Structures are given as C-alpha cells and as structure tokens.
Amino acid sequence: MTDQLEDTHFDVIVLGTGLTESIVAGALSRAGKKVLHLDSNMQYGSSWSVYALKPLLDWKEKVTNTDNVKDTVPAFTIAFDGNCKNSFQHVALTLGVNEASAGQDDGPLTEQEESLLSQVTEADRERYISPWQSTVDKDDGAYLGKLASLVTCLKASRQYSLDTCPKLLAARGQLVEDLIRSGVGRYLDFKSVDDMFVFDHGDHALKKVPGSKEDVFTNKSISLVDKRKLMKFLTFAMSDEKEEALLQDIDSQSYADYLEAKFKITGKLQSAVVHGISLSTSNVTAKEGLERTQAFLRSMGRFGRGSYLCAMYGGGSEIAQAFCRTCAVFGGIYILGQSLKSFLVDQESGVCRGVVTADGQEFTAGAIITGFDYLPSEWQPLESEVSWVSKAILVSAEPLSQFTQAGSDQAIGISVIPPKDDQDDLVVVQNQSSETSACPPGQYVTYFSTRSNIDVLKIAVQTMLSSTDQDHREDDPFLFHLVYQQCARSRQTVKDRVPGNLYVCSDPDASLDFEAALAEAKSIFTDCIQDDQVEFMPAPPDMDVDDIPTD
Incomplete structure (x- = not known):
C-alpha cells in the first residue's frame, strides 16, 4: 500500500482478520472505540481463510515454498510470510482420475492432451498446469485422467468456496444467540445440517445417528x-x-x-x-x-431436523467478514494487503505502542490485538507448546458411495469416524455441496479434521473413498484432495511473553464449532474495555427488540 492515512492514533489496532480478531474488532467499534483493522493478506480470514480453486492452489504453493526464511532479524520484526508458512506442515495435493472428461479412446495422447489444455487460458496453463506436468510421467495411464480433473476444477475456479478451517454452529450455541441479538446474523446465510452418521468399522459403512x-x-x-x-x-x-x-x-x-x-x-x-x-x-x-x-x-430441531448450522460460502471467514462489516459501520478503518515491518515497543516500560508499516508509517494505539502470524520470533511459542490439527479437503464429481449407501445425497451432513486405537482421536467428516456454495453444481466437498496425526487422517480419507461393497472394494473416483496440518497455538502459551497491552488471538482449535473463538473474543473485549457496564455486541440502533427471536 502506498497511500497513507492522515490519522495515525487509534484506541485499538487489530492485526489479522481471523474470526476471533474480527469479533473483537466489531465489538470494540460497536462500543465506541476507534479501531484500525489491518491484514497483510488481500482477503479476509487469516487462519480461517476460504479460497476459490486457483487461490487455494496459490496458497498451497506459498506454504510449501522451500525458500529460506532469515534466521536473524531486528527485534520485534513482523516476519508475516515466514510465520504463515510455518503455520502449516505436511501439505500435499493429490489429483484424482476424471475418466469421464479425459476422452482416453479419442486419439493419440498429444491430441487428447491438447484438447484438454485448450479449455483453459494460457495463463492458467503456465501457472497451474505446467508445474504439475513437470512432476508427472505422461506415459502413466492415469495422466490424462488427472489432467482432466485439474482442467475441470480450474474452469470452475470461482464457483468453489473451500474452507481451510471448516466448522459448524450449534443451533442453540452462544454464537448463534449473539449473531441474532447483535444483528450481525443479517449479513449471513445458513443451511441446517440434518444428516449425522457414525462409521461402523465392522460393517465398513456409515450408520445414521438416532438423535x-x-x-x-x-x-x-x-x-x-x-x-x-x-x-x-x-x-x-x-x-x-x-x-x-x-x-x-x-x-x-x-x-x-x-x-x-x-x-x-x-x-x-x-x-x-x-x-x-x-x-x-x-x-x-x-x-x-x-x-x-x-x-x-x-x-436439535431449532432451525431444521439437525443440531447444527452451516454458514454459506465458508464458515469462519464468512462470519469474520460479518463482524468486520459491523466494525466498519461503526467507524472502524480497514486496510487489506498492508505489509507490516515491526512492532513499536517502549524499551523502558515494555508497552507495545503500535506498529510500523513496510512503507514506514507508524500507527499507535493503547491496545493491540493480533493473530499469531504477526508475532515476532521473540514472542512466538516454543515448539513444545504448539499442537497441530490434521485436515483434508476432498472434491469429487459425484457423491461418495459411503454416503449414498447410508441414505444421504451428500448435500450437507456430518459424520464421525471413531478411533481404532485408544491413543487416537475422532475424525470428524463434513460433507457439503453446491447447496452451501462450497463447489459447482454436480460436485461435492468432503472435509476431514482430527487431532490425531497425519497418517490417521490419510487413512480416514481412504476409508471414505472405499466402497461399502464387501466383495467389490474399488475406490470412488475423485477430482482432488488436499491434506495438511494446521497449527493450533493457544494464547495462554505466550501470555507472559508479550506486552501487557498486546492481546494474542489463538489459532482455530480442533473442535467442531466456533464457541471457543467466541469465548476468547469476549474475554479480550472485557480486558480492553475494563467496564462491566459496556455490553458485548448489543442490538443495533435500527433493530426493533420485537424482531429478536426468543425461542
């Protein structure tokens, strides 16, 4: 960013547009605080980001880039790109075979290949297809099918809303109550999650949960x-x-x-x-x-047959944007794509006075709220204090047979794969479709999440791809799947390491819902306000109390 703000002092500076940061920003602005909200990314969401297909591939390349990060930097330097990269590990993309679009019997390999490549732009061929082609053997019988999968997805890139941190809302959870009361829910659309299943290892099939x-x-x-x-x-x-x-x-x-x-x-x-x-x-x-x-x-039964709600267009990121919108309505200032250089820290008192942008402008505030990716190395948690959540995103061109055999059309639902080993954790599986705008019509998205290691996650993905037919265990076809591990750092690990007026927001945890993020946001809000009489996210002036549901 080259333009500079004339006003440089604020009550609060918020770094990152993750869910917790955005809830706090909206609440503080609603309470009359002067808020500056910065994000070094060009999109909302931070650790809760949702991507279209091409941006997802760009993100994957960014976090797997092997360029070295500087080991020695000045004190309080914000090494944002390096921190973002270190927030993920074991990131791997696997293309499936799309035989329906490959046309494998329609002529020589080169003609079939060119027919597929002609369906995408030259820029997409150079940016996304050529790097992949350099890593594969074209004589492999699956080459054309995998190329067809990549082309199919690239053509519909903007129709995907792929959530790197998929979660649901409990229908009677506190977040739903706050969204209704505050009016922030008016900016959001939801779908009821009615189907719920548990995987039966003995029958190798999903079973409906009788709730x-x-x-x-x-x-x-x-x-x-x-x-x-x-x-x-x-x-x-x-x-x-x-x-x-x-x-x-x-x-x-x-x-x-x-x-x-x-x-x-x-x-x-x-x-x-x-x-x-x-x-x-x-x-x-x-x-x-x-x-x-x-x-x-x-x-159960509040908004549909099930107990959960799914936010359209991606969960945490979409809800974060709704709170950011509230912040802006009440005077908050937003700058996306703002690169930051360092924190301003008073050497005598240890108080954090503000931040310095990459182009040299200083912003100051009495309180700083930030996500982990903006913390300098001296404030980061120790490796032993960091936990990881294993996740996967699987996109298919038809419903997985595990769901169809269980009586689900895979439009939207939740499943659980119990652990085989007492040392492992559950794998939570969410299935979505174009009904939630997660993907183009006719395709399906399956999300996986577990506290267990990446190997347990990969087995879960393979389990959901395998047929329920005991005599015919051919795997279901898919377009691609992306597996990764995401950091789950807690603010408690660095509480005594950062200045007293700097409030760190935890990474997304492994739970299914958003309640932990909301509770933390309320705690930070209370610490910043220090006035019990100030309500957290009250109803807006234009909302009639009679419009607020009470059931």
Whole structure:
C-alpha cells in the first residue's frame, strides 16, 4: 500500500482478520472505540481463510515454498510470510482420475492432451498446469485422467468456496444467540445440517445417528429393546431434574462405562451416543459426555431436523467478514494487503505502542490485538507448546458411495469416524455441496479434521473413498484432495511473553464449532474495555427488540 492515512492514533489496532480478531474488532467499534483493522493478506480470514480453486492452489504453493526464511532479524520484526508458512506442515495435493472428461479412446495422447489444455487460458496453463506436468510421467495411464480433473476444477475456479478451517454452529450455541441479538446474523446465510452418521468399522459403512425420538422410532437397524434403552437415556439427558442414583460416579467414570452401567447401552448404540451425539472419545468423563449430549439434544430441531448450522460460502471467514462489516459501520478503518515491518515497543516500560508499516508509517494505539502470524520470533511459542490439527479437503464429481449407501445425497451432513486405537482421536467428516456454495453444481466437498496425526487422517480419507461393497472394494473416483496440518497455538502459551497491552488471538482449535473463538473474543473485549457496564455486541440502533427471536 502506498497511500497513507492522515490519522495515525487509534484506541485499538487489530492485526489479522481471523474470526476471533474480527469479533473483537466489531465489538470494540460497536462500543465506541476507534479501531484500525489491518491484514497483510488481500482477503479476509487469516487462519480461517476460504479460497476459490486457483487461490487455494496459490496458497498451497506459498506454504510449501522451500525458500529460506532469515534466521536473524531486528527485534520485534513482523516476519508475516515466514510465520504463515510455518503455520502449516505436511501439505500435499493429490489429483484424482476424471475418466469421464479425459476422452482416453479419442486419439493419440498429444491430441487428447491438447484438447484438454485448450479449455483453459494460457495463463492458467503456465501457472497451474505446467508445474504439475513437470512432476508427472505422461506415459502413466492415469495422466490424462488427472489432467482432466485439474482442467475441470480450474474452469470452475470461482464457483468453489473451500474452507481451510471448516466448522459448524450449534443451533442453540452462544454464537448463534449473539449473531441474532447483535444483528450481525443479517449479513449471513445458513443451511441446517440434518444428516449425522457414525462409521461402523465392522460393517465398513456409515450408520445414521438416532438423535431424536423420531430417529429412534424410524430406525430399522435398532432392536425394540435397544430403542427402549435409548429413549430412557435421551429422556434422562434432556431432563433438568436428574435422578441422584444416575448421577453417581459421573466425575470419575468414563462415558462409555457410564452408559453401560446405568443404561445398559453398549456396542453400536453406545458408539452412536459417545462418538456421534457427544463427539467424544470413549474415555471422556461421563460428566463431560453428558454435557455435550445435552447441548446436542437442545440444539436439535431449532432451525431444521439437525443440531447444527452451516454458514454459506465458508464458515469462519464468512462470519469474520460479518463482524468486520459491523466494525466498519461503526467507524472502524480497514486496510487489506498492508505489509507490516515491526512492532513499536517502549524499551523502558515494555508497552507495545503500535506498529510500523513496510512503507514506514507508524500507527499507535493503547491496545493491540493480533493473530499469531504477526508475532515476532521473540514472542512466538516454543515448539513444545504448539499442537497441530490434521485436515483434508476432498472434491469429487459425484457423491461418495459411503454416503449414498447410508441414505444421504451428500448435500450437507456430518459424520464421525471413531478411533481404532485408544491413543487416537475422532475424525470428524463434513460433507457439503453446491447447496452451501462450497463447489459447482454436480460436485461435492468432503472435509476431514482430527487431532490425531497425519497418517490417521490419510487413512480416514481412504476409508471414505472405499466402497461399502464387501466383495467389490474399488475406490470412488475423485477430482482432488488436499491434506495438511494446521497449527493450533493457544494464547495462554505466550501470555507472559508479550506486552501487557498486546492481546494474542489463538489459532482455530480442533473442535467442531466456533464457541471457543467466541469465548476468547469476549474475554479480550472485557480486558480492553475494563467496564462491566459496556455490553458485548448489543442490538443495533435500527433493530426493533420485537424482531429478536426468543425461542
């Protein structure tokens, strides 16, 4: 950026447009604070970014670039590009074989190849196809099919909204309540997530989770005896007044053991409750499992049959933009694509006074809010303090057979793959389609996420691609899949390392919803305001209180 602002002092400077940062920016601006919101990227989202196909490929090249980052830099230097790169690891793109578009019997290889290449621009051939071609063997029988997949996706690049941090909203979660009350929800569109499944390793197939009374009664795979057990448990879980005898040992007993001991729920039915409804592993405490189960059941049926909502056009990034819009409406100033040089730190007091841009302009503020990618090396967490979340994005030209066999059209839903090993975690699978604007019509997007290592993730991807047919295990075709690990750094690890007036926002965690990000944003807002009388994101002046739903 070459233009410079005349006003250089603000109440608050926010660096990065991730979800937490953007919620805080919107809330502070709404509370009357003078906010400057900067992002060194040209798009919103930061660690929560959503990409069209070509920008996703550009991002993949950026984070896998092997150029060396300078080891020695001046104090408080913002090494943004290097930090962004270090926030991801094990990034790998795999193209599938699109035989339908390859035309493998229509002539010599060179003619078929040119026919495919003629469908994209010269710029796209040079930027995206030629680098890939240099790494493959054209004599490989799968070459044309993979080229066809790449061409198919490039042609429809702008129709993709691929989420690097896919999450859902609990229908009765606090974020939904705040979006409704504050009016920020008016900037967003949602779809109800009605389908939920748990993968049965024994049958190698997805099984519908019976989360409601209707599901229990209509599920033909559950015996009458098990239906009675499940109904007794669901009634208990939803009740505010619980029998004392059924609450014994909930702090010390695992959820799985508790369900077996108190309700005689075992086997596949137990997996549906523990892994599906509560999104827990078998060894989670009964108390935590019950709390998660109750939250799930209370959210069910509010906006649809299911308990979750999916934001159109990508979750965290889209919600972040809605809060940024609120910030701007109440006077916040936005500059995207603003490269930053360093933080301004008073050597005597240790207070962070502001930031210096790459073109030398200084911005100052009483409080600085930032994502991890802007922190200088001396404020970054130790390697031992960093955890990782393994993720994958899979795009296919038809529904995966795992979903169709389970009775889902794969338009929108959620599935859970339970761990085979007690040391591993769940793999959460989200399936979306053009109904959420995740991809072009006729295509499907499947997201994977787990706290487990990258190998567990890859097995999960392969599991969902494999057929349910025991006698014919040919894998489903796909256009491409991208696997990666994303940093999940907590602000608590650097709290004593940064200046007292600098508030760091944690990376996206491994949970399914946005509640942790919202809670952290509220905590930072409270610390910045230091006035209990100032409400967090009140209803806007133009909203009638009668318009706010109360159910």
